Amino acid sequence: MTDATAELKVTAASDIEVDRDALDQSIKEFAGPNGDYYVNAFHKIHDATSAVPNTFNLWAAVLGPFWSASRAIWGMFWTFLILEIIAWVQIGRGAWGNPGADLAERAARQQDRANELLGRAADATEQADVDRFTKLAENIQRAADSSLEKAQAAQSEALGIMITGLLMLLVFKLVQGFYADRIYEKQYSNWRIDPESTESGRSNRNIVLGAILIAAIGPLIVYKFTVNASLAMLDAFPEKEVSALILGEGQGTLFSTVATWMEAQIDAAALAGGDVFDGIVAGVRSVLDGLTIALIGSPWPVVMLVICVTAWRAAGPRVAIFTASSLAYIALLGYWDVAMETVALVGAAVLLCVAFGIPLGIWFGKSKRAYRAAEPVLDLMQTLPAFVYLIPIIAFFGTGNPPGILATIIFGMPPVIRLTALGMRGVPESIKEAAVAFGASKWQLLKDVEVPLASPSIMAGVNQTILMCLSMVVIISLIGGGGLGKEILEALQYAAKGPGLLGGFAILFCAMVIDRIVQGAFRREDEKV
Amino acid sequence: MTETVVKLTDVWKIFGARAEEAMTAVRNEGIGKPEVLERFNCVVGVQGATFEVPRGEIFCIMGLSGSGKSTLVRHINRLIEPTSGKIEILGHDVSQISETELRRIRAQQIGMVFQHMALMPHRSVRDNVAYPLEIRKVSKSKRWAVSDHALGLVDLTGYEDRLPKELSGGMQQRVGIARALASDPEILLMDEPFSALDPLIRLQLQDQFKALVAQLQKTTLFITHDLDEAIRIGHRIAIMKDGVIVQIGTPEDIVMNPADDYVREFVQGISKLKLVKAHSIMEPLDSYSGPTEGAPRADEGADLDQLIDLAVNTDLPVIITDGGQDIGVVTKPRLLRGIQGGKND
Numbered sequence: 001m002t003d004a005t006a007e008l009k010v011t012a013a014s015d016i017e018v019d020r021d022a023l024d025q026s027i028k029e030f031a032g033p034n035g036d037y038y039v040n041a042f043h044k045i046h047d048a049t050s051a052v053p054n055t056f057n058l059w060a061a062v063l064g065p066f067w068s069a070s071r072a073i074w075g076m077f078w079t080f081l082i083l084e085i086i087a088w089v090q091i092g093r094g095a096w097g098n099p100g101a102d103l104a105e106r107a108a109r110q111q112d113r114a115n116e117l118l119g120r121a122a123d124a125t126e127q128a129d130v131d132r133f134t135k136l137a138e139n140i141q142r143a144a145d146s147s148l149e150k151a152q153a154a155q156s157e158a159l160g161i162m163i164t165g166l167l168m169l170l171v172f173k174l175v176q177g178f179y180a181d182r183i184y185e186k187q188y189s190n191w192r193i194d195p196e197s198t199e200s201g202r203s204n205r206n207i208v209l210g211a212i213l214i215a216a217i218g219p220l221i222v223y224k225f226t227v228n229a230s231l232a233m234l235d236a237f238p239e240k241e242v243s244a245l246i247l248g249e250g251q252g253t254l255f256s257t258v259a260t261w262m263e264a265q266i267d268a269a270a271l272a273g274g275d276v277f278d279g280i281v282a283g284v285r286s287v288l289d290g291l292t293i294a295l296i297g298s299p300w301p302v303v304m305l306v307i308c309v310t311a312w313r314a315a316g317p318r319v320a321i322f323t324a325s326s327l328a329y330i331a332l333l334g335y336w337d338v339a340m341e342t343v344a345l346v347g348a349a350v351l352l353c354v355a356f357g358i359p360l361g362i363w364f365g366k367s368k369r370a371y372r373a374a375e376p377v378l379d380l381m382q383t384l385p386a387f388v389y390l391i392p393i394i395a396f397f398g399t400g401n402p403p404g405i406l407a408t409i410i411f412g413m414p415p416v417i418r419l420t421a422l423g424m425r426g427v428p429e430s431i432k433e434a435a436v437a438f439g440a441s442k443w444q445l446l447k448d449v450e451v452p453l454a455s456p457s458i459m460a461g462v463n464q465t466i467l468m469c470l471s472m473v474v475i476i477s478l479i480g481g482g483g484l485g486k487e488i489l490e491a492l493q494y495a496a497k498g499p500g501l502l503g504g505f506a507i508l509f510c511a512m513v514i515d516r517i518v519q520g521a522f523r524r525e526d527e528k529v
Numbered sequence: 530m531t532e533t534v535v536k537l538t539d540v541w542k543i544f545g546a547r548a549e550e551a552m553t554a555v556r557n558e559g560i561g562k563p564e565v566l567e568r569f570n571c572v573v574g575v576q577g578a579t580f581e582v583p584r585g586e587i588f589c590i591m592g593l594s595g596s597g598k599s600t601l602v603r604h605i606n607r608l609i610e611p612t613s614g615k616i617e618i619l620g621h622d623v624s625q626i627s628e629t630e631l632r633r634i635r636a637q638q639i640g641m642v643f644q645h646m647a648l649m650p651h652r653s654v655r656d657n658v659a660y661p662l663e664i665r666k667v668s669k670s671k672r673w674a675v676s677d678h679a680l681g682l683v684d685l686t687g688y689e690d691r692l693p694k695e696l697s698g699g700m701q702q703r704v705g706i707a708r709a710l711a712s713d714p715e716i717l718l719m720d721e722p723f724s725a726l727d728p729l730i731r732l733q734l735q736d737q738f739k740a741l742v743a744q745l746q747k748t749t750l751f752i753t754h755d756l757d758e759a760i761r762i763g764h765r766i767a768i769m770k771d772g773v774i775v776q777i778g779t780p781e782d783i784v785m786n787p788a789d790d791y792v793r794e795f796v797q798g799i800s801k802l803k804l805v806k807a808h809s810i811m812e813p814l815d816s817y818s819g820p821t822e823g824a825p826r827a828d829e830g831a832d833l834d835q836l837i838d839l840a841v842n843t844d845l846p847v848i849i850t851d852g853g854q855d856i857g858v859v860t861k862p863r864l865l866r867g868i869q870g871g872k873n874d
């Protein structure tokens with residue numbers, strides 16, 4: 001009975017031994033130099049059942065970041081490089097720094113002054129002067145004493161700082177020693193999964209790289225924090241000196257040179273392409289004028305009625321009532337014309353976004369290469385703060401409503417392009433194939449299959465574009481755009497709280513009405529399909 | 530002799546950027562599918578397919594998934610261009626025709642049905658069926674009339690104005706068939722039309738479809754991965770494996786004389802009752818000496834199923850006739866052997 005169990009155990013153990021052989025081989029292959037040590041360490045780690053480290057890597061502790069660099073454990077390298085530098089800075093401040101230097105100097109100065117006053121007191125002939133100088137000297141002597149005391153206190157603190165630094169360093173070394181093998185074992189596991197992109201072994205390149213990084217970063221930082229009067233060059237980037245070095249003495253800074261150059265370039269481009277830019281402005285203006293005539297030229301009751309009925313048809317009675325009250329608010333407070341101007345501005349921007357965005361989106365949906373090329377531009381259009389591109393827009397297109405619409409388009413167009421492309425790519429291949437199999441041409445395929453099937457996505461893009469265009473209403477007033485945004489801007493300039501709030505609500509209501517109507521229309525659309 | 534409608538001659542399809550190179554290597558060095566993948570990173574879809582389909586025949590293409598059935602059939606309407614080989618429809622080489630002519634042929638002469646229906650979800654059933662006509666710019670009134678007629682053929686009258694998603698899977702596939710029939714094409718290409726359906730619905734549709742095609746006399750290429758289906762529907766069956774057509778023959782042919790072990794394995798589980806005919810198991814009349822008085826009679830084309838029906842009611846053998854003339858008998862032992870696998874001991 002016992003024999004059998006023992007035998008069983010022996011067999012099982014030998015089985016495991018066989019596995020270990022393959023594992024050892026792979027660990028050795030991974031670790032390179034010192035393979036035996038890591039085989040041993042990883043075994044211990046594999047056998048461990050608790051999270052408490054059970055190995056200690058002496059070299060990792062002694063060499064610190066240098067070890068992790070040599071083993072290409074870069075995360076560990078940076079963490080402990082920074083931590084060790086912090087510790088070294090403390091040690092440096094304690095050992096070589098002079099924390100009480102300022103105070104000691106002051107104490108010496110005060111002592112001198114006190115002595116000088118005492119001398120004067122001794123020289124003085126009149127009793128009143130003697131008294132006065134003695135009194136002063138006493139006061140200053142007291143101050144000098146207190147400064148000296150403080151200086152000494154700071155001096156003795158230095159020892160404390162140094163000890164703290166040493167303790168920190170010790171702790172970091174221990175942590176590295178204890179966790180080095182565990183971290184390295186993690187790297188080994190990653191290496192097993194993906195040997196191509198996980199570094200293994202010990203390479204001279206990494207040793208040199210680590211040494212350079214440590215040498216470049218460590219001493220400079222320790223020097224900067226340790227020595228009291230450090231070099232000015234290390235405190236701030238020597239921008240003026242470098243500029244002088246590159247451009248020559250007295251030629252201004254790099255900044256001013258590049259800025260001037262860019263200004264000249266933009267001016268030249270604006271001048272050269274003047275006709276094109278004027279053409280674009282004229283085109284945008286004609287769209288805007290059309291909308292403005294419709295919204296402001298028509299009698300207000302007509303416009304109001306049309307908007308309310310649209311709201312009703314698109315989104316139901318509740319939205320219609322909300323729309324009517326919003327419009328009443330706008331009209332009663334005298335915002336009617338400016339509000340309609342805002343709607344015309346947003347409407348023109350949305351129309352242009354859709355007119356150009358959908359064809360572009362269709363193209364990007366069909367051509368992967370075009371989409372890859374356009375993607376960074378789209379990202380830029382969305383992430384660039386509007387204030388940045390307002391300047392070139394002024395340079396090229398001047399100020400007023402049309403340039404404001406152009407700025408709005410830059411910000412608002414990406415969603416409709418993206419979602420159109422997404423929708424196009426989501427059209428099932430099988431349905432496209434069926435249409436082609438029944439003889440559809442490219443154009444028929446596009447109009448009968450691709451666009452209809454992508455339309456929910458396209459509509460979602462249009463919706464997002466509308467909302468993004470609305471959010472630009474105030475910003476474009478900075479470059480002369482009119483409408484409610486301008487009211488807000490003026491109120492802001494004169495800190496006029498009342499008009500600012502009233503105008504703000506007017507914008508809010510406009511935005512909410514448009515948003516509700518559009519959302520409602522989409523919901524209806526969804527219910528239909 | 531009936532006219533040949535579809536004819537393929539040594540058609541090869543190799544997918545990948547270096548297909549031409551791979552084709553040359555295949556021709557000159559005779560390398561196989563794995564080597565082509567390894568050396569040129571190209572997938573061989575179809576290898577040297579050659580067959581002819583006469584008018585009115587249902588030609589089944591059977592094979593496991595990935596064996597190249599869809600690829601093969603898509604050559605016929607040139608959804609896929611062959612790497613090498615010739616495809617003819619009614620004597621015209623399809624690789625020679627212009628883009629416009631190709632679209633006309635696709636719209637008028639070839640109807641296609643897909644495994645996943647591939648109906649347009651935003652169009653009504655009627656407009657889906659009418660789409661091949663719409664492409665050809667047929668007037669709306671004509672289109673609608675034709676589409677309603679086609680829907681009638683597949684028993685879907687009354688569903689014209691529904692959207693596809695309101696219909697069950699079987700009904701959707703019938704819409705797909707109606708769409709393929711709408712322009713009254715010469716050829717039907719069916720790419721696993723019933724594979725995605727429930728078994729019961731599938732049986733029903735198979736029968737319906739067979740009757741319909743017999744009535745309309747359409748030349749049909751019917752893809753399936755189910756040998757039972759191929760046997761039920763096909764006049765002839767081509768069996769594909771790894772892009773190669775390993776055997777072409779009538780269902781009886783394939784079941785009785787499988788070309789290789791691969792086909793044999795497929796055929797094993799197939800019931801022979803409907804396949805084996807009386808003439809292949811009967812004993813000539815002269816060599817039979819037992820009583821025949823009052824014995825039931827059957828035509829030489831009768832299958833085992835019918836013979837069993839006749840034999841259960843009598844102790845006598847079944848007399849086999851050809852054009853009214855007695856030519857042989859099927860005794861009970863022979864009938865049992867036939868059921869076993871059609872072998873005459």
Ligand SMILES: Nc1ncnc2c1ncn2[C@@H]1O[C@H](COP(=O)(O)OP(=O)(O)O)[C@@H](O)[C@H]1O
Pocket residue numbers: 544545572573574592593594595596597598599600601
């Ligand atoms: N466009 C393609 N590009 C590359 N390989 C393809 C392509 N289409 C099909 N194949 C390959 O060709 C082989 C046959 O595919 P297919 O004809 O769809 O098989 P089946 O219809 O019999 O299931 C498969 O190995 C498949 O991966």
Ligand SMILES: [Mg+2]
Pocket residue numbers: 598599600720721
């Ligand atoms: Mg297929």
